[in-house]
Amino acid sequence: MVIRRIEELYASELxxxxxxxxxxxxxxxxxxxxxxxxxxxxxxxxxxxxxACDAWKRAIDRLLPPTPPVS
Structure with missing residues (x-):
């Protein structure tokens, strides 16, 4: 369930x-x-x-490619 949520939350980056x-x-x-x-x-x-939240945000930002622009 967590994996599916991550896939959903970061679909555009992934x-x-x-x-x-x-x-x-x-x-x-x-x-x-x-x-x-x-x-x-x-x-x-x-x-x-x-x-702790800031550390999570920075780490996730480093793992993901940039969010693609909305067209």
Whole structure:
């Protein structure tokens, strides 16, 4: 279900990738945003909610190609 949601959320960015890259990127995002990663940032590292969200956003932005322009 999480994989399908990632595919849905980032559909326009993922279309720029070939099948193998798309699959790897989806799995990397899934790993990045799992509960354990969130708990580690918040509890183990003591990051604020905002800092953890910012880290997620930056990491996801680096994984994805640029969003294609809307035509």
């Amino acid at each position: 279309t720029a990738l070939d099948k193998r890259e798309r699959h790897q990127t989806i799995l990397a995002i899934d790993t990045l945003v799992d509960f354990e990663s969130w708990a580690r940032m918040r509890e183990q590292f003591g990051w604020s909610f905002e800092d």
